[in-house]
Amino acid sequence: MEFLGVLLPIFGIFVLGFIGQKKFHLEPKAISTVSVYLMSPFLVFRTFYTTEFNTDYLFLIFFTFILCISLVLIVYIVSFIRSYSRTETCSLILASAFMNNGNYGTPVVFLLFGAVGLDYAIVLMVGQQLVMCTIGIYYAAKGSPEGNGMQSALRAVRRMPIVYGAIAGWLFHFFHIPLSKPIMEAISLVADAAIPTVMLVLGMQLANISLRKMKVRRISLALFLKLAISPTIAFLLTLILPVDEVIKQIMIIVAAMPSAANTTMYALQFDTAPEFVSSVTFISTVLSLVTLPIVFLILL
Secondary structure: OHHHHHHHHHHHHHHHHHHHHHHHOOOHHHHHHHHHHHHHHHHHHHHHHHOOOOHHHHHHHHHHHHHHHHHHHHHHHHHHHHOOOHHHHHHHHHHHOOEOOOOOHHHHHHHHHHHHHHHHHHHHHHHHHHHHHHHHHHHHHHOOOOOOOHHHHHHHHHHOHHHHHHHHHHHHHHOOOOOOHHHHHHHHHHHHHHHHHHHHHHHHHHHOOOHHHOOHHHHHHHHHHHHHHHHHHHHHHHOOOOOOHHHHHHHHHHHOOOEOOHHHHHHHHHOOOHHHHHHHHHHHHHHHHHHHHHHHHHHO
16 A cells, blocks of 8 residues: 555646646647756756765666666667667667656655665665766657757757756765755755656646557567566676675666656657657556566565
8 A cells, every 4th residue: 555655646646747738738848848957957966965975875876877778788689670760769768778766766665675775765866867867868869850860969968957967966065065055945946846847747748649659569668678677687787786685675676667757858858759758658657556566576
């Protein structure tokens, strides 16, 4: 029941965005732009500014990058075999290589492991933020029909304020630069609005999806990569990383989380098959009601 208590509010926000789009016919990309350029940089800044690091945490961030890169390589192999276009390949990466370990994964880990697990989950969230604002943005821009491949993708990463929010947060943390309470409260107000805004955009995107146009075969592939292959790779990585058993369990559980909602925002921003990415994000979240308890049963 506690697990459902974490999940139901998430679906509630999806439904709110869905209803709003059906009734008011809003423009999801405009709201996505607000989230990407105005809200998310503050969320990333606060995450990097407030997180303390130790050796175990460095292994966690290393794990996050290696897991993502491994999934990206698998997507490239599959895309080569199936002759996918650049946009199809990049959208498949967005849908399958990034996990929702923020508003979903972190509360679940807290329920399972308590305060100790929460500390590690937050660091994994930091690593995921770093991966998303670099590798995620890179592939979203690379897959854009208006882009010209690697050059425009790298230029998009350099222009994204999320990247500079992360750098600023780390620098302020490293040099122990204090921020007054009113400033931190203002930052938190904007940061706290970022995640629900992303979820509203996902709900709005779902309202625009035509079931007849859904790419069932590619969606099934993305779901298999995200919900089955990702935790399997995580398990293999835990065999070689020198961390304790609890951290290994958390790594695998977080890797089994559904697709990150942020991927919908990036796909929409760069027009990298946003309907496909939105569909995978939503369906993987629904299916996690079945797949995550299986993972818990195996690990715990």
